[in-house]
Amino acid sequence: MTLMHPKLLLHHTPLLFLLLLLNLSLPLAHHLPSNSKPGCQTKCANLIVPYPFGIGINSGCSISPLFDINCDNSSIPPKPFITTTNYEIVHISDNQVRVKNLAAARCYTESGIVTRQNIINMSLASTPYSFSTSNKVTVVGCDDISVFGSDIGKNFTSGCFSVCAKKSDITDRSCTGIGCCQVAIPKGLKNFVAVLISTFNHTWVHSFNPCGYVFVGDEERFQFRIWDLDDESFQNRTTQDVPVVLDWAIGNGTCDRAKKSADFACRGNSSCVDSDTGLGGYRCNCLEGYEGNPYVSPGCTDIDECENNPCDKHATCTNTPGSYSCSCSNGYSGDGRKDGLRCTAVKSQFPAIKFSIGLSVGLLSLFIGVTWLYFGIKKRKLARMREKFFQQNGGLLLKQHMSSNNGGLESTKIFSADELEKATNNYAEDRILGRGGYGMVYQGILPDRRVVAIKKSMIMDQSQIEQFINEVIILTQVNHRNVVKLLGCCLESEVPMLVYEFISNGTLYHHIHNYGEISWFAWKDRLRVAAEAAGALAYLHSAASMPIIHRDVKSSNILLDDSYTAKISDFGASRLVPLDQTQVTTLVQGTLGYLDPEYFQTSQLTEKSDVYSFGVVLAELMTGKTPLSLTKSEEERNLATYFIISIKENRFFQILEPRILREGTLEQLQAIGELANRCLNLKGEERPTMKEVAMELESLRRYTKHPWIQQENTEENEALLGEQSGLSSDLYAINVRPESSIRTYPALDSLDGNVIYPR
Numbered sequence: 001m002t003l004m005h006p007k008l009l010l011h012h013t014p015l016l017f018l019l020l021l022l023n024l025s026l027p028l029a030h031h032l033p034s035n036s037k038p039g040c041q042t043k044c045a046n047l048i049v050p051y052p053f054g055i056g057i058n059s060g061c062s063i064s065p066l067f068d069i070n071c072d073n074s075s076i077p078p079k080p081f082i083t084t085t086n087y088e089i090v091h092i093s094d095n096q097v098r099v100k101n102l103a104a105a106r107c108y109t110e111s112g113i114v115t116r117q118n119i120i121n122m123s124l125a126s127t128p129y130s131f132s133t134s135n136k137v138t139v140v141g142c143d144d145i146s147v148f149g150s151d152i153g154k155n156f157t158s159g160c161f162s163v164c165a166k167k168s169d170i171t172d173r174s175c176t177g178i179g180c181c182q183v184a185i186p187k188g189l190k191n192f193v194a195v196l197i198s199t200f201n202h203t204w205v206h207s208f209n210p211c212g213y214v215f216v217g218d219e220e221r222f223q224f225r226i227w228d229l230d231d232e233s234f235q236n237r238t239t240q241d242v243p244v245v246l247d248w249a250i251g252n253g254t255c256d257r258a259k260k261s262a263d264f265a266c267r268g269n270s271s272c273v274d275s276d277t278g279l280g281g282y283r284c285n286c287l288e289g290y291e292g293n294p295y296v297s298p299g300c301t302d303i304d305e306c307e308n309n310p311c312d313k314h315a316t317c318t319n320t321p322g323s324y325s326c327s328c329s330n331g332y333s334g335d336g337r338k339d340g341l342r343c344t345a346v347k348s349q350f351p352a353i354k355f356s357i358g359l360s361v362g363l364l365s366l367f368i369g370v371t372w373l374y375f376g377i378k379k380r381k382l383a384r385m386r387e388k389f390f391q392q393n394g395g396l397l398l399k400q401h402m403s404s405n406n407g408g409l410e411s412t413k414i415f416s417a418d419e420l421e422k423a424t425n426n427y428a429e430d431r432i433l434g435r436g437g438y439g440m441v442y443q444g445i446l447p448d449r450r451v452v453a454i455k456k457s458m459i460m461d462q463s464q465i466e467q468f469i470n471e472v473i474i475l476t477q478v479n480h481r482n483v484v485k486l487l488g489c490c491l492e493s494e495v496p497m498l499v500y501e502f503i504s505n506g507t508l509y510h511h512i513h514n515y516g517e518i519s520w521f522a523w524k525d526r527l528r529v530a531a532e533a534a535g536a537l538a539y540l541h542s543a544a545s546m547p548i549i550h551r552d553v554k555s556s557n558i559l560l561d562d563s564y565t566a567k568i569s570d571f572g573a574s575r576l577v578p579l580d581q582t583q584v585t586t587l588v589q590g591t592l593g594y595l596d597p598e599y600f601q602t603s604q605l606t607e608k609s610d611v612y613s614f615g616v617v618l619a620e621l622m623t624g625k626t627p628l629s630l631t632k633s634e635e636e637r638n639l640a641t642y643f644i645i646s647i648k649e650n651r652f653f654q655i656l657e658p659r660i661l662r663e664g665t666l667e668q669l670q671a672i673g674e675l676a677n678r679c680l681n682l683k684g685e686e687r688p689t690m691k692e693v694a695m696e697l698e699s700l701r702r703y704t705k706h707p708w709i710q711q712e713n714t715e716e717n718e719a720l721l722g723e724q725s726g727l728s729s730d731l732y733a734i735n736v737r738p739e740s741s742i743r744t745y746p747a748l749d750s751l752d753g754n755v756i757y758p759r
């Protein structure tokens, strides 16, 4: 998902040509000239340290102590480190610093016992550095999931999974989920923790892949090779070969603000550039035609271009500040430049100039014409392809459906692109409701004042269009009060857009995990929402004309309306399953933490995968814990596993949210815990059907509390807790939620958590 599609690259080729032809140079990475402050050490071993960096802690050689470089000469050769950290610098450029990697590994025995493991925990807090987006989180392994997250500034968890059943499935140099997976990191990241977890502890793949690896590093410096999977030195090799790229900037303000301050760092003949990390700060660049270190007084110096004579042999070169000029000698005319019109003898002046101007104009128009034609043809081809694709995906069928007024589709409207543009105030930032792997969701207000949610695909890419059309087809077949209603769509714009009823109260995820800001979501409401969601899924699995598997059941896909009624959303990944088939083979798709391990391993999709994911939602509702949590101990990291183990070891009541213990009855909680446990069974066959789950939840919901029952149960609860865990009833009053220290950032979660890979 992070790789540029080769087609896209191809698409840009003519543009690149144009740029080259017009002699516009593309920005290249520059080395800072090696000026250090006078009297300061300029090199630490082989690393040249230019100002504003300086060698020695508090030596005064750098612009501020934050830019000090600790040259540790206790080793031979000495090693340069970023001040106060143990990150070893390998290169410094005018906008980035590269440091040695800290790859992590997790190794197993044949029977799945962990023999060695480490995690990566890097922090650049209170340094002028942040992790560059040139880095990717990369996992190498055949049964490995990375969980990657941060809690300074950006609170989020993401990750990717890498699997393979046999060596022959793996493609060399391809990091797309088979043996290797990669995810992007957000801009301006200051710290992260990356850990590895495994579904089957490598027991299926141990013969060719005994360890899983994770690292964060320069994407361009790593290429996945099959032999990496059983290379014992992989971790050491990566540490050496794949640096971590850091962006750096001075201060935390903008250029405009810095220019007014006394310690503005950009010297003469340089310009100030704002950092693009979102953290503030700036850097300096020499003006065009100047060179040198822009941070060192008096600043950049003029380049003497005449040194490598850029003029025609009949011209003389004169250097000017920031530029140069060529003047043709007597009897010649022209601009005198080697890369321009050169000098031509006066006699032939007119025809020659005419000819050359005519030729250039002619060539240019030809070129523009060809480019235009190229893009025109490409566009038409694309339009044709889209149409064909649209037909393939039932788009025409859809249109027919919509134009004929039958089958509950009367309300589905086709909107024009203008209407939606107006409704969203031209897709204004403040109208964004959410982002995900599919694109963006905006809030829109229709002319009749109706508030709607508009889903717009971010990049126009065929797989995304397919997901959109898929969602329309599925939703037009569904009419259920607990499924979000599709009001219409817009097919005439570049990217198709879907218009839904607006669901005002956010996602179930927010209500479970964000309290403190939102009021406590009571147990009886949780139970009702669970029963409603289960009912809707059961309906999708059985009652609809063709069974529908949702494939991405999670608490952030369960929306709540003003009366807190559940509405299932996001059918982009869903599949219609023909009645005569009980399972289909697909690309594995879903979200980390909710994904059915059986589906994950076999890529055989059945309704039971939704049952598993729903089991995770039930566990979430009861424990108030997120499905994946970095801050937790290994045992607690994956909620599904932790939940099953806790039940097995009779510690079930200890992992429940304390307030839920108070609000629910013991029998009810136990029964629902059991139900969730059955949903989370590793074998799909042994899980209940969604219909059974829905019926059971409905009947348990009816099992309402009476005052005397509550009292009896509270005593019973206490007795039980006392006996099993020695916890006192104080527990009931505690509202502390330790996991609130890492909050999942839903945008990133759904963006990077949805990893698709082909089988």
Ligand SMILES: *[C@@H]1O[C@H](CO)[C@@H](O)[C@H](O)[C@H]1NC(C)=O
Pocket (backbone or CB within 6 Å): 056, 073
């Ligand atoms: C190591 O560095 C310290 C302080 O920077 C200096 O005093 C010492 O002479 C250095 N030692 C060597 C062997 O260069």
Ligand SMILES: *[C@@H]1O[C@H](CO)[C@@H](O)[C@H](O)[C@H]1NC(C)=O
Pocket (backbone or CB within 6 Å): 121, 123, 193, 630, 631
């Ligand atoms: C990462 O390191 C920081 C500081 O060194 C520490 O506070 C934090 O607990 C560590 N996180 C993990 C998950 O080990």
Ligand SMILES: *[C@@H]1O[C@H](CO)[C@@H](O)[C@H](O)[C@H]1NC(C)=O
Pocket (backbone or CB within 6 Å): 112, 113, 114, 199, 200, 201
């Ligand atoms: C994997 O290993 C961990 C740690 O050794 C262990 O707790 C867990 O039960 C193992 N899981 C499987 C499926 O073997």
Ligand SMILES: *[C@@H]1O[C@H](CO)[C@@H](O)[C@H](O)[C@H]1NC(C)=O
Pocket (backbone or CB within 6 Å): 232, 233, 236
């Ligand atoms: C990796 O490096 C460590 C420390 O430098 C060393 O102890 C270990 O033997 C190396 N492992 C391999 C497989 O080379």
Ligand SMILES: *[C@@H]1O[C@H](CO)[C@@H](O)[C@H](O)[C@H]1NC(C)=O
Pocket (backbone or CB within 6 Å): 251, 252, 253
């Ligand atoms: C920015 O830097 C200044 C000076 O270093 C400091 O006083 C200020 O608190 C910083 N502001 C922020 C928002 O970090």
Ligand SMILES: *[C@@H]1O[C@H](CO)[C@@H](O)[C@H](O)[C@H]1NC(C)=O
Pocket (backbone or CB within 6 Å): 268, 269, 298, 299, 300, 301, 302, 321
């Ligand atoms: C910029 O460079 C020119 C020529 O090299 C020099 O005369 C001028 O003083 C410089 N400007 C500043 C602000 O240093």
Ligand SMILES: *[C@@H]1O[C@H](CO)[C@@H](O)[C@H](O)[C@H]1NC(C)=O
Pocket (backbone or CB within 6 Å): 151, 152, 153, 154, 155, 740, 741, 742, 743
């Ligand atoms: C991230 O979590 C930490 C600890 O709970 C909190 O202090 C910080 O404000 C959070 N940051 C954001 C952007 O929510």
